[in-house]
Amino acid sequence: MATPSLAMIPSGYKASKVYSVLPESGVGDFDFTRATTATRVNSSGLIEEMAINVPRLEYPLIDGVVNGCPSLLLEPQATNVIINSNVFTPNSNVILNTDNSISPDGTLNASKVTANSGTSLKLVDTNGASSGTYRFSVFAKKNTHNIIQLGGGGIVGHANFNLETGEYSSGGFMENYGNGWYRCSLQFSAGTPTSHYVSFSDSLSANRLSTSVSTGSFFLFGMQSETTSYTTSYIPTNGSAVTRNAETCNGAGDADTFNDSEGVLMAEISALANDLTNRTIALSDGTTSNTVRIQYLTVSNSIWATVTNIGAGGNQAILQYTSSDITTNSKVSIKYKENDFSLWVDGFEVATDTSGVTFSANTLNTLQFDRGNGNENFYGNTKQLQYYNSALTDSELETLTSWTSFSDMANGQQYSII
Amino acid sequence: MANEIYYTSWWGSPEKIGWGSIYFDFNNPLTREYEARVIADGGTIEAIGCVNNADFN
Numbered sequence: 514m515a516t517p518s519l520a521m522i523p524s525g526y527k528a529s530k531v532y533s534v535l536p537e538s539g540v541g542d543f544d545f546t547r548a549t550t551a552t553r554v555n556s557s558g559l560i561e562e563m564a565i566n567v568p569r570l571e572y573p574l575i576d577g578v579v580n581g582c583p584s585l586l587l588e589p590q591a592t593n594v595i596i597n598s599n600v601f602t603p604n605s606n607v608i609l610n611t612d613n614s615i616s617p618d619g620t621l622n623a624s625k626v627t628a629n630s631g632t633s634l635k636l637v638d639t640n641g642a643s644s645g646t647y648r649f650s651v652f653a654k655k656n657t658h659n660i661i662q663l664g665g666g667g668i669v670g671h672a673n674f675n676l677e678t679g680e681y682s683s684g685g686f687m688e689n690y691g692n693g694w695y696r697c698s699l700q701f702s703a704g705t706p707t708s709h710y711v712s713f714s715d716s717l718s719a720n721r722l723s724t725s726v727s728t729g730s731f732f733l734f735g736m737q738s739e740t741t742s743y744t745t746s747y748i749p750t751n752g753s754a755v756t757r758n759a760e761t762c763n764g765a766g767d768a769d770t771f772n773d774s775e776g777v778l779m780a781e782i783s784a785l786a787n788d789l790t791n792r793t794i795a796l797s798d799g800t801t802s803n804t805v806r807i808q809y810l811t812v813s814n815s816i817w818a819t820v821t822n823i824g825a826g827g828n829q830a831i832l833q834y835t836s837s838d839i840t841t842n843s844k845v846s847i848k849y850k851e852n853d854f855s856l857w858v859d860g861f862e863v864a865t866d867t868s869g870v871t872f873s874a875n876t877l878n879t880l881q882f883d884r885g886n887g888n889e890n891f892y893g894n895t896k897q898l899q900y901y902n903s904a905l906t907d908s909e910l911e912t913l914t915s916w917t918s919f920s921d922m923a924n925g926q927q928y929s930i931i
Numbered sequence: 932m933a934n935e936i937y938y939t940s941w942w943g944s945p946e947k948i949g950w951g952s953i954y955f956d957f958n959n960p961l962t963r964e965y966e967a968r969v970i971a972d973g974g975t976i977e978a979i980g981c982v983n984n985a986d987f988n
Contacts, residue, residue, distance in 0.1 A: 514987070522985050524978045525969035532974055534965045534982055539972075556977060570977055582981035897985070913986070 514909055517779075519766050519880060519900040523585040526568040531585060531762060536770065543882075544764040551757045552747045553586060554579075558691050559619040560735075560747055568762070569746075571894065573924075577691030581924040584894035586746070587882055588785065590759040591739045593748035598736050601626070601637040601711070609637060616734040617652050617690045625656065627730035628713050635725050636712035638666070639736050649709050650698035650744045651736045652690065658729030662714040663699045664721055666707050671721040672699045673714050676731060682717050686744070694734075698744045709738060743786035761890060763881035771796060771880075772902035773872035775850035776805075778880075779913055781896040781925070784809050784839040792892050796877055796900065797885030803876050804885050807845050809893070814839050818847035818856040818864075822872055829869030832856035842896060842925045844914040850904040860915035862907065896925070958983050 519541040525532030526545075533541035545568045553569035555561040558579045563569050571586035572579045599616075601624055603609040608627045616623035628635045653661055655676035663685070664671035672685030674697045681687050681697070688696040711733060713725035735747050748757050778796050793808040802823040810817055816839065818832040829849075834856055836843060846857040854866040880900060882891040905913065916922035958966070962983045969976050982988060 516987055520985065520987060522982045524982050525965065525974050525976050527969075527972065527974035530972075530974065532965070532969050532972075534961065534985070534988070537961075537964055537968070539968065583978050899987070917986070 514912060515901055515903060515905060517899040518902045519770055519898075521585075521765070521895075521898040523570050523583050523895065523897075526570065528564065528566045531568045533765060540767055540770060541765045541880075543762045545760070545762050547758055547760040549756060549758040551588070551760075552749070554690075556583070557619070560617050562749070568760075574689060574691060575924065577689040577694070582896060584783075584896050585762070586894055587760045587762055587890070587892050588745050588757065589741070589890070589892045590756060591741050591745045591748065592754055592756040593737045593739055593750050594754045595639050595709070595736050595738050596750055596753050597639075598748070598750040599624075599734060601639060601733055601736075603637050604634065606631070606633040606635040607637060607713075614654070614732045615692070617692075617694045617696075618734075623652075623654070623732045623734040625730050625732055626711075628658065628725065628727050630728050632724050632726050634712065634722060635727070636710045637733065638708050638710050646700070646702050646742060647738060647740045648698055648700045648742065648744050649736070649738045650696055651711055652694050652696050652734040652747075653711070654693045654695070654732040656730040656732055658713060658727050658731050660714045660717060660719075661697070661731060662712045662719060662721070662723075663697055663709065664712070665701055665709055668701065669721070670699070670701050672697075673717045673719055675717055680717060688744075696744065700742065709736065742788050745785070759890065759892075761883065761887070763879065763883060763887075765880040766878065766900070768875045768878040770902070771877040771900065773874055773876045775848075775871065775904040777846055777848050777899075777901040777903075777905050777910065777913070778805055778807060779844070779846040779897075779899040779901070780807050781842060781844045781898075782807075782891075783842045783894045785893050787814055787839055789813065790892075791884075791889040793884040793889040794880075794882055794891050794895075794898070795885045796880050798876050799879050799885060801884055801886050801888075803872055805847060805849050805877070806884065807847055808884075808889070808891075809839055816843065816845055816856075816858060818845070820847070820849050820854060820869060820871070822870060825870045829871070830854035830866040832864035832866060834858050834863040842894070844916075844925075846910055846914050848904050848910060853904065855910070857910045857914045860911055862910070959988060961988050
């Protein structure tokens with residue numbers, strides 16, 4: 514197997530930089546920006562705040578336990594409009610005890626919500642909510658009560674969540690954060706609620722704002738309301754809305770790193786959501802005129818690999834693959850060579866093109882998590898990125914994009930092994 | 932001699948499995964060089980085992 518001339522395995526970082534393992538000179542290191550703080554899941558499985566411009570290595574949680582190598586997490590801008598993300602307002606039918614339990618950030622700052630006796634609407638509320646299409650989320654943990662409801666005040670829309678079994682009703686979603694904590698979320702597509710609520714529910718099929726007979730309790734931490742179609746990393750707030758700025762990661766390599774006539778770009782990646790946006794990793798000349806790209810795009814669950822040489826007439830190869838789910842990890846490689854282009858995904862050659870040219874000498878000079886010109890930023894998880902300055906054989910490409918074992922595949926795609 | 936202070940210690944040649952295994956450096960040369968470069972530059976290293984286990988390493 515050939516040795517890559519550039520390889521980034523998420524493992525080394527400092528403010529404004531993501532280190533590449535190869536080349537050893539450091540010319541393959543990435544420039545990184547994010548003008549605000551942000552949170553991640555660290556190697557202990559806890560939510561941790563990272564300083565301005567510090568890249569985030571996000572550790573995968575499988576059934577709530579860290580399992581496997583971290584990914585470089587790159588996210589778009591998002592704003593949590595709930596001005597006090599960890600302050601809950603109880604109605605008269607519940608009792609709130611703050612700083613009562615260890616939260617997913619590892620400190621004693623989760624609140625316990627206990628229902629009074631009797632049949633009534635039992636909920637906690639928060640001020641602040643987004644409008645239009647947005648997503649509401651909260652971390653919740655069962656104590657002696659296990660079914661809750663999330664909704665928006667004044668508009669239709671709710672979902673119910675079982676904090677014991679991990680089941681949820683239509684429209685909801687749950688992520689297991691370990692130690693009994695789940696991040697429960699719900700998307701709203703229209704309307705302008707004045708607030709969000711978390712209420713006691715007696716069943717997964719309970720109607721919106723139903724009364725409850727429960728006298729038990731559960732724990733809450735960290736609410737978020739953001740104008741995204743999916744839940745992004747937790748943005749703590751304390752008195753005002755907080756924006757996490759978008760991240761950029763680019764500028765790896767130089768003209769000596771890349772071969773203009775042939776090569777292979779490999780990425781082990783997953784999308785944050787199937788949100789029908791362009792998200793691109795590109796080898797380029799710093800423009801969109803000469804590029805070798807791997808990208809998610811506006812077609813559902815599609816992975817595209819393209820080679821573009823505008824001076825030679827435009828796209829030289831467009832290779833498309835439809836994944837079952839782009840939010841699970843895939844090992845993707847594009848091979849480029851005159852009249853010999855191919856796309857490999859998870860051990861299989863899925864598309865080829867036998868007509869097209871590549872680039873003149875000293876054209877390709879940068880590898881970026883965007884389209885080459887700062888647009889179509891790649892927002893997703895990257896477990897590894899490699900570049901080979903020669904066209905690998907089919908056997909090598911099969912090896913490069915294959916899972917090395919059953920457990921490697923299961924962990925890589927974040928499946929539970931039962 | 933009792934209470935004698937040794938200014939240097941020699942831990943022999945640790946083996947991966949066997950004597951001195953707790954001192955054995957499991958990282959290969961590329962991993963070690965990468966780790967040294969990052970630390971010398973003031974960076975932070977995490978999950979170095981993932982580098983050591985990379986297909987190309």
